[in-house]
Amino acid sequence: MIHVENLTKYYDDVCAVDQISFDVRKGEILGLLGPNGAGKTTTLRMLTGFLKPSSGRIQVGDYSIEDQLLEIKKILGYLPESAPLYHDMLVLDYLRFVADLRGMDAAGNLDRIREVGDLCGINEVMHQPIGELSKGYRQRVGLAHAMMNDPEVLVLDEPTSGLDPNQIVEIREIIRRIGKAKTVVFSTHILSEAEATCDRVIIIHHGKVVADSSTARLQETLGGRNQIHLTLAGAEAAAVQQELAAVSGVSRLDVLDPVDGAIRLVLTCEASRDPRAELYHRIRRTDWTLLEFHQETLKLEDIFRELTKEG
Amino acid sequence: MRHALCIGRKEFNAYFTSPIAYIVIAIFLLVTGWFFFSTFFLLNQANLRNFFGLLPVIFAFVVPAVTMRLFAEEFNIGSYETLLTLPVRFNDVILGKFAAAVAFVAAMLVPTLAYPVTVAALGTLDWGPVIGGYLGAVFLGASFAAVGLFASALTRNQIVAFIIGLAICFGLTLVDQIAFFLPPAGSLVFSYLAADVHFQNIAKGIIDTRDLVYFLSVCFIGLYATHLVLKARD
Secondary structure: OEEEEEEEEEEOOEEEEEEEEEEEOOOOEEEEEOOOOOOHHHHHHHHOOOOOOOEEEEEEOOEEOOOOHHHHHHHEEEEOOOOOOOOOOEHHHHHHHHHHHOOOOHHHHHHHHHHHHHHHOOHHHOOOEHHHOOHHHHHHHHHHHHHOOOOOEEEEEOOOOOOOHHHHHHHHHHHHHHHOOOEEEEEEOOHHHHHHHOOEEEEEEOOEEEEEEEHHHHHHHHHOEEEEEEEEEOOOHHHHHHHHHOOOOEEEEEEEEEEOOEEEEEEEEEOOOOOHHHHHHHHHHOOOEEEEEEEEEOOHHHHHHHHOOOO | OHHHHHHHHHHHHHHHHOOHHHHHHHHHHHHHHHHHHHHHHHHOOOOOHHHHHHHHHHHHHHHHHHHOHHHHHHHHHOHHHHHHOOOOOHHHHHHHHHHHHHHHHHHHHHHHHHHHHHHHHHOOOOHHHHHHHHHHHHHHHHHHHHHHHHHHHHOOOHHHHHHHHHHHHHHHHHHHHHHHHOOHHHHHHHHHHOHHHHHHHHHOOOOOHHHHHHHHHHHHHHHHHHHHHHHOOO
């Protein structure tokens, strides 16, 4: 549905987006992740035709962005970051204006406004000026604006920023619902959100794609490591270190600050080998008291941190 | 074209949902009313020459105040991005906003129709120059609106947009005054450039294509410059 090839954008001499390429299939939800200033917004702005790329190609559906921008705009709904809308207008007036510009006929558009209003939960604020709405409601109005003409492609720039946890869950729910039939591209820097919502994530750092794969696979290939958390009472740190570091499969052992005299350890292990059994046997041979023993797989968050570390 | 109309309608309504429209219209009527009637009974003539004589200078102040928000506000709150990613062209946006500003200037002139009506009641009024004057006023307003739109596209700050627009409109109004200091060839050029001279021709009741061409050219140049400024933004 979307094909992006060697997309590059310079602001004067600063390279904001550097040779990005990716494809999005129809019916896929793609998350664009990256730290602040990584080039997410710039990429989305080029995708929606608001900014002209310095070089590279973008194709949405059967249209190329250079010659058929207007056609692309017709099938694409876009919610810019922080939903900038006209403050003086009433929500209903604004949505009618959008429906008008989208060329929807006057009879059908009230029905559609009600439908979208239901979906986004804004029917109770229809007659309020947008400027007086809270951030969450404004975001929803922005979402309604983007979905007005039931677009083939929905592009959302940080759709959940500034919302409370309940609203975030609702918006994610909406995105997932739309994503079943349509193509959705959204940017975020909240990782759990990408994990919960996306089929696929692309991580951008300094304008470059540093990872592009399905959420599950990203964890497998890049995660590749488990962490084991241990808490032991009645033990000496040095002795514990000596005893457990020797276990095969443990690549690193960190001693954390003790809590109530109990020693806490984090063991980093390769995912291919499971040292848990041996660890347990070794601990059982001593007179230490085992208080805690659990394993964690590296999460998207850790992968993200790993990939976008400075320097 | 449909898009331009749609944007124009929205912008025109936006004027009247915010206090700007009422403030601008009130100030405009206060200033024109006071300047016109303070000398009207002294001159003791049943015409509106005095009113139309002042109009270019007053428009030079008022029209940029009307147009200043058109683009500057969009840039400032970021709604420009939302607007441009809807299926519209640059030119739809520019023409729509321009049409809204011209319609607003025309709406602002409507209450001043009370002046010729009053004057006609007091003496015999020659309606020719009045009709010419109002026609000229709309052309003048449209030219200044195009200039103001250009000024508004330059910046995200409405005050800056207002001052730039004011400077250009004021310059255009009074440029013939410096013709005085120039050799004859230069003075001819400057008096052709002056909006005031062309407006006063129409306000005399003489509708000359040269004057209309002048106003249409200013509109075109203003709108084209706006187009170039917006194009240069990405």
